[in-house]
Amino acid sequence: MSDRYQPKVNRRTTLKWMASVMGASLMTYGCTPAVTPTSRRADLGVAKAISGGGYGQDASMIHPLVPWSKTMSKAQMQITARVCDLILPRDEHSPAASDVGVPDFIDEWVSAPYPQQQQDREIVLEGLLWLEQQALDQFQRSFVDLDRGEAASILDTIAYADKVAHRLQPQTRFFARLRWLALGAFYTTEEGIRDLNFVGNQPIAGDYPGASPEALDHINQVLTGMGLPQQQV
Amino acid sequence: MKSNYDVIVVGSGAGGAMSAYMLTHAGYRVLMLEAGRDYDPASETPMFQMERDAPLRGAATPDRPKGYYMATHNGGWEIEGQPYTHADGEQFNWFRTRMLGGRTNHWARWSPRYGPYDFKPKSRDGLGVDWPFAYEDIADWYDKTERLIGVYGRNDGLENHPDSAPDAIQPAPAPRAYELFMKAACDELGIPCVPVNRAVLTRPLDDRAACFYATHCMRGCSIGAAFQTTTSLLPMAKKTGKLNIKTGAMVREVLTDSSGRPNGVEFIDQATNTHHQVHARVVVLAASACETARLMLNSTSENHPDGLANTSGQVGRNLLDNPQSKPVVAYFPALDGRPNYDEFGAASAHLHIPWWLYQEQARGELDFQRGYQLIFFGGRQPPGMGLGGVADLADGYGRDLKQQVRSQFGSTMTFIAQGEMIPSDDCYCEIDPNVKDRWGIPVLKYHWKWSDQEQRQARHMRQTILTLVERLQGQIVTLPEEDDFLSPGGTCIHEVGTARMGDDPTLSVTNQYGQCWDADNLFLMDGSVFASEAHKNPTLTILMLAMRNSEYLAQQLSKGEL
């Protein structure tokens, strides 16, 4: 398995990572995928134990710090990067998820010492292992070495709300959660915000004008179609 | 500490700061004791910081339950070393913020007036109690308060939603496209959808600038446009040279002399962990409704075995909050791909739905009393985790998903309803004899049950939201179950009522001026004195009462009555 994804530690942020982990105790994730006799047992290494507390109730808002260490193993990071890029590939509007550090953010998230993040940690790490096992079972290769079509044949079973077979529900939940995290991570970056064409956070002198003339026209057309009364700003 | 003071004010939030402002301007020397740390909005407000610069993209955590950048320093639902407890199987969520200015640094600034019905609820429907005055008696004080703190809004002349004096209200910001979309459905259904009144400047006032429509008010506002006591009343009071503020001072109890009359307070200086007593002619409690009740209940002595000023037994009782729905999220395909423009505005909603079915209720056509307001947020807001519900809506992956997000961004709305409850014997706080905080001060224990009244109201809230969503051809993204529609008590963070005012000393704790029946030099200047709580955000009324009652207090002092 090659290390294609290089962590984006240089993204323009004020985050600072604390020196890496103290002697990490081993943690295992109670996921026992069905292993056919011919396939290998999936192994993504073991995430380090959570270390470092939260940022506390009086953390600086001007100089934010992330006081906990990242914990995902190298192999977990690689598969995360691959899945995130399948979720958010490069297109004509914006780069791929891993180009803007989304996998590092997933690691930051699942390594955080808060209850929600700890819950997501289990879901994400188990889900990644399940994906890897599917790759080994079906293609006798690691997920990161699958071509797009092969990877898609696995994701297609868990990524669409209406196509999901009942027995795959936990995996669907995993995928929905990872996608939720990847979307939030991606569309808060400079590139993601530009892709959304977001306008705002720019001081306006004088009164706030409300809906622009074009936006108002559009709304009034929509309202006409619905048989609802016209509006003005 | 040497007593150089006429009045001690406990707490620097809405009530305490207004009181200190009024008293210092009337010439009295005030010592303000604040449990939280000092706070400097000019240097500490993250005005333009992006979510990506914060841990977890600014997502809420137990340390920052409203999001990383929201100005809740040393605050939240739980504070380390300062617990509170619950009766078995019951829950009340208590949000405290331990910093100079208290929760005014991050409140959403919604500032509606109570109306004529709101002060006389019992006269209207026979439930709860009336206030000891009528709207007409205090209307001028609302005008004065609005002029001082700065409120924008619009006079719409709606039933029980009083207009302001024309010079007391600043122009409201214009609505956004998605708000007009909602208003169209309301217009058809006969539901009012009108500008929100908020304590935000759209015109400069004193040395505070007008809003520039670009930064989140709940992070605090370093230019002073959004009202918070740390950029307005406190600096103004300090300018008189009559205000001394001591932060990090946790008041433990109100002290009394041998006759049982209050003569000062005891506080713990957190920096040195030492106890101090300080004396004055008058004590004003404005520590927030529940903290004020706690202080009174903990101020026991031979003269006051059940707590200070509590011969009525009403201290801690009648706890109220606005019954608040869990959020409903809906997606409106009709809004997809609409023309883009700056939709940030004054950060919060520009339009909302105040209660409107007063006549139907009077005719007995509804199965509950009292109203609710419906709040809806949405639009193309700065992206954060969840993308306003778009991330929950997402399906599939790849290029299609990116296109989905691009077109749905700004097409979702989140609805929250906030209602009025009836004061209830089931909802109160008392001292928990078994649990103490980090300084050894006994803590509060909460009792809370929603009654059938609120449950029936909640069904109506839910139905109204569904009707609006359906009329606008929306799709539900998140919808709480009908019988699980309300959040636990306290979640709305509008807790009031724990030492209510009234005309009858056996049924109330203070007179109409927040002056305790049992101690004429002990005044309550926060939400504790509310006799009922309309479906309207309470802080403007807290500020109004603190202003009016401080003027009364100053007059009493000048007459030598206290």
Ligand SMILES: Cc1cc2nc3c(=O)[nH]c(=O)nc-3n(C[C@H](O)[C@H](O)[C@H](O)COP(=O)(O)OP(=O)(O)OC[C@H]3O[C@@H](n4cnc5c(N)ncnc54)[C@H](O)[C@@H]3O)c2cc1C
């Ligand atoms: C996220 C959020 C949004 C809100 N939005 C709105 C809104 O839009 N509209 C609205 O009307 N209301 C809103 N509120 C509620 C509003 O913040 C409160 O009603 C208001 O701040 C109450 O004012 P107060 O002076 O009673 O208490 P606080 O503002 O809480 O101030 C009390 C102060 O007293 C201090 N204190 C407490 N105990 C002691 C002690 N023993 N010794 C010394 N000091 C002590 C506290 O540290 C605190 O600083 C919101 C609240 C929150 C949390």
Ligand code: SF4
């Ligand atoms: S939107 Fe306006 S009032 Fe709110 S914080 Fe920004 S400048 Fe201040």
